[in-house]
Amino acid sequence: MRPFPRTTPPARRRAAHRVATCVAAALAVVAGACVQADPAEAAASRIRLGSSADAGRATWSGPAFTMNGSGGIVSASMTKAVDAIRGGTGSLDVVVLAASTPSSGSRTPECDAVMRLSGINSCTTWTLTRASDGNNAQANTDIRNAEFVYFAGGDQCKYAAWKSTSLRSSVQSVVAKGGGAGGGSAGHHINSSVVYDACRGSITSGEALADPYDAYATFTTGMFDWPNYAGTINDSHFVTRDRMGRTMAFVARALQDGLVTGGKAWGVGVEEGGSLFIDKNGLATLSGADTYVVLGDHQPEKAVPGQPLTYSGFKIWRLTSGQTFDFKNRPTCGYYLRSVTNGVTDGSLYSGTPVTGC
Structure with missing residues (x-):
């Protein structure tokens, strides 16, 4: 389990929550239809650890994948993936994708763990809270320049919403060049x-x-x-x-x-x-x-x-x-x-x- 869980809505109760919201609105408003509005979402955020410059290399030795039963990084499997992709030499860049920020503690728990491994040049956490954030230009640039993309735990429905955005092809390009992908919990589901x-x-x-x-x-x-x-x-x-x-x-x-x-x-x-x-x-x-x-x-x-x-x-x-x-x-x-x-x-x-x- 990750040390600082990301905020995940109680999915089974989503529909009930929407009904309750509409009821509350009906009591507060004498006339007019009840419209369920999405809560205000923060803008896409980027936190980079390690080198500010991407690793430069023409070819990589993957692909490689990690599929985790809970959200956090498992050092043993991540080390194997990193070593397989870099062919035992050099260092690589990792991007972590999340749809919410952790409820407490570090804002970059996955990257904190990744940066303790050998062969890592940088680790960048992108928090993309809206489906349209999958088209964020800087996020897609970072993904395409990375050698491994890790989907954090949280809500796989939000990840699935990125299917129709540029993010999907950007992640695919990482695997196609010999990099890798993976994730834990919701991030496991999406892979x-x-x-x-x-x-x-x-x-x-x-x-x-x-x-x-x-x-x-x-x-x-x-x-x-x-x-x-x-x-x-x-x-x-x-x-x-x-x-x-x-x-x-x-x-x-x-x-x-x-x-x-x-x-x-x-x-x-x-x-x-x-x-x-x-x-x-x-x-x-x-x-x-x-x-x-x-x-x-x-x-x-x-x-x-x-x-x-x-x-x-x-x-x-x-x-x-x-x-x-x-x-x-x-x-x-x-x-x-x-x-x-x-x-x-x-x-x-x-x-x-x-x-x-x-």
């Missing part, structure tokens, strides 16, 4: 092919299994599609917040609605304190707490609005610290099986006997 965006609110496992088309199960596609990471749906705070069930529902939805190609959807759930470092060949190495990869490789038996999910044979890999998972050549063995019948799972979701005779 998968199918993004659970939580734009209507956060959904629990129980709610998602009871109705995979619950109004709070909303998705964004077409944001990023990183090399070797196709067909993925990231989830965070995985065991602590008991999110296996909702990841199963997300996988079923991705298959049912054609959000992925090739007939397979892969949930990637990382626990708090865990981080996957993924190299340019698609090999992921876990540091810290457990990660689960959840494969759906056939259409759900039942995934319809207003009814509980039925899906037989989710294939689940449990990774512990130091273990690897090859996203380029995805394994066909070593998983355990779990099924859902009318919204009810058939056993412990976070452990099982691996299938070896595949």
Whole structure:
């Protein structure tokens, strides 16, 4: 977990909050319609640590990625990513993107951690509070000149709103030149092919299994599609917040609605304190707490609005610290099986006997 959490609105209560605001306005105003206005937002802000000049170099050795279960930097995986991108020599520039400022403490907690690592020339925190800030010229210049872009924890719906801005292509350009990307918590979500965006609110496992088309199960596609990471749906705070069930529902939805190609959807759930470092060949190495990869490789038996999910044979890999998972050549063995019948799972979701005779 980050030492100074960023301010995150209670997403599940967003709609209720809007209703309450309108009611309050109706009581205060005798006539006129209730209009929900966005709260005043601060202008985009930039804080740079380290060198004021960008690192100069023609080629880089990535791409490399970090996928974190909670918002903060995990030094072990970030060090691997930095070293992979710079090829063990020189130094690079990092940009941290956030949609809100931390509620207390340092205004640059991610960059504070990054600057303690070897091979870092600078780290710049951009706080972009409005969707239109994704077109901020200086922010996009900093991103394109960087070699790694890290999405902080917070609210992935705000990150998804940057899809239609220049920021998306700027981040893509960093990966294309051999740099890297990553993030934690909300920043982990935004880095998968199918993004659970939580734009209507956060959904629990129980709610998602009871109705995979619950109004709070909303998705964004077409944001990023990183090399070797196709067909993925990231989830965070995985065991602590008991999110296996909702990841199963997300996988079923991705298959049912054609959000992925090739007939397979892969949930990637990382626990708090865990981080996957993924190299340019698609090999992921876990540091810290457990990660689960959840494969759906056939259409759900039942995934319809207003009814509980039925899906037989989710294939689940449990990774512990130091273990690897090859996203380029995805394994066909070593998983355990779990099924859902009318919204009810058939056993412990976070452990099982691996299938070896595949």
